[in-house]
Amino acid sequence: MHWWHRLPLDAVYAALTLGYMLAAAALALLLTRWLQPWAAVALSVALPLPLLLYHVRRVFAPARSLFRALAGSVANYRDGDYSSGVSWQGRGGLSELVDSHNQLGKVLREQRQSLVQRELLLDTVVQNxxxxxxxxxxxxxxxxxxxxxxxxxxxxxxxxxxxxxxxxxxxxxxxxxxxxxxxxxxxxxxxxxxxxxxxxxxxxxxxxxxxxxxxxxxxLTAELRRQEVQTWKKVIRVISHELNNSLAPIASLAHSGAELLRRGQHERLPVALATIEERARHLEGFIRDYARFAKMPAPRLEAVEWRRFIAQLRSQVEFVDDLHPADGTARIDAAQVEQALLNLLRNAHESGSPAQEVRLSVRGIPGAWRIDVLDRGSGMNDAVLANALLPFYSTKRHGTGLGLALAREIAEAHGGRIALLNRDGGGLCVAITLPA
Missing domain, CATH: 3.30.450.20 (PAS domain)
Known part of the structure; x- marks a missing residue:
């Protein structure tokens, strides 16, 4: 590359233009001695033109080569080959263009390498x-x-x-x-x-x-087997605890009753027998609740008026209701949903909430019914909220851990869902959503 190729193109272009104008002016002054002024001007413009075009072509030949190289490099980029670059020793705008192009190639190469590494990592993870x-x-x-x-x-x-x-x-x-x-x-x-x-x-x-x-x-075989073993262990612990709590007093009171009979102290027998009956009935209810949870039948859906359903529910437990619309009808298994709501309403009363703050809200939403059981009790901490719906989980001393689990089973059997959340100002909201 000649020394003038290293100059900025605008400087070379200005020098050629100036030289052409000076040559044309000198030639015109010379030709006016023999020709008319207009002829001298025409010849002075035309005669140096081939020489100007020759020099222009020679000066701009490297630039044309550069443009071809840039076009080829861009074509390589389009085909995914980012290894090529362009060299230019000149200055000015073309030098900045070449530097920017090479920087772009470098960035694309780095991104391509990073992408290839990510693809290899993803393929390794997917395959293994x-x-x-x-x-x-x-x-x-x-x-x-x-x-x-x-x-x-x-x-x-x-x-x-x-x-x-x-x-x-x-x-x-x-x-x-x-x-x-x-x-x-x-x-x-x-x-x-x-x-x-x-x-x-x-x-x-x-x-x-x-x-x-x-x-x-x-x-899932191994995971389910582990969970099954843990569940059975927990079931056995709960059942053993309940059986011991009931059978130990029954055995003790039966022995005491026999002693009272032997001594002729019949007046104390009714108390012992009543306690035996109370513990036996508790054990019977405990086993019945477990059997109900284990043998939950598929819901038998039928049209149920919410107004009559709520009236039947209120005859068994106290609460304040909020029904909208007032003439709403749902397709549910009335017995199962009643059992679920009875458990939730009783839990609300046992939470320490005032009786007048225990509410049952039934509202129609698009495509579903939203049932909320609300109270103003102590609510639940995060650990209890995370485990409350699991079978056999209970924070009550004599609880079976099946009330909320049974409600969840009934809601999901109806194609719905259940959620627990603490209320602003204290208390708990148990929200059940059932398909309309």
């Missing part, structure tokens, strides 16, 4: 997760299957490109049934003694503008 993952396109062909999915559906072989229906045809009947039902769910594979429990999760989304489905199959 114990959850079987299948990505299926709109034609129900597998786009991606991780190692767990290959083991479950393809005996370790790649699944990409295969039909999901073909893969399912080679699986067991419980797997096919779970997929045919659609949506999420749990199913069991294998014999009873060696059965494996899976959870099926399916989510649809759009990828590159086309619908896809992500299928996740998670093995």
């Amino acid at each position: 997760t114990p959850v079987a993952m299948l990505l299926v396109d709109a034609a129900r062909r597998v786009v991606l299957g991780n190692l767990a999915a290959r083991k479950m559906f393809g005996e370790g072989r790649k699944l990409e490109g295969q039909s999901l229906d073909t893969l399912l045809a080679g699986t067991s009947e419980p797997v096919r049934d779970a997929f045919s039902r659609g949506g999420d769910g749990m199913f069991t594979v294998g014999e009873e003694d060696s059965a494996d429990i899976y959870h099926l999760s399916r989510r649809t989304f759009r990828l590159n503008g086309r619908p896809h489905e992500l299928v996740l199959l998670r093995l």
Whole structure:
């Protein structure tokens, strides 16, 4: 590159223009000696023009090469190749353009490397997760299957490109049934003694503008077994505690009654027998509550007027009601919902709330009914709120831990849900939402 190529282009352009004008003026002065002024001016402009064009082409040749190099580099960027760069030793605006272009290439290379590392990390996580993952396109062909999915559906072989229906045809009947039902769910594979429990999760989304489905199959056998053992241990502890609390006094009072009979002290027998009866009835109620929770039948839905339902409920427990609309009707199992609300209203009275502050609110909301049981008791701390709906969890000395769990079971059996939250100013709100 010549020394003038390193000068800014605007300076070179100005020098060429000035030189051309000076040459044309000198030539015009010379030609006026032999030609008319207008002819001299015309010739003085035309004669140096080829020389000017030659120098302009020579001066701007490196710039044209630079523009071609920039165009090629941009084409490489478009194709995903960020390794190329452009060199320019000149100054001025073109130098700034080349520097900016090279900086852009550097940033794109760094971003590409970072993206590649992230993709490798994501692929490693996806491939090595114990959850079987299948990505299926709109034609129900597998786009991606991780190692767990290959083991479950393809005996370790790649699944990409295969039909999901073909893969399912080679699986067991419980797997096919779970997929045919659609949506999420749990199913069991294998014999009873060696059965494996899976959870099926399916989510649809759009990828590159086309619908896809992500299928996740998670093995829950070990986790559920651990939870089952912990639950049984807790059940046994609760039942043992209740049995001991009732049977020990009964045995003691029976022995005392026998001694009273032997001594002829019959006047003290009614007290002993009444205590025995009270503990026996408590034990009977305890076992009945457990049996009711364990054998909860499917709800038998029927049209129920809220006004009559609330009147029946008030005959058993005291509360203030708020019904809107007043003539509302719901499709529920009246006996089950009554049992759930009785437990909640009694809990509200036992919370330390004034009786007049125990309220039952029933309101119609779009597509559902919202039932709130409210009190002004002591409320619940965070730990109790997190565990209150679990079976056998109770903060009461003689509680079975089944009241709220039974209400939750009934709400979910109706297709609804239940939530607990502390109220501003003190107290608790138990909110049940049931489909309309």
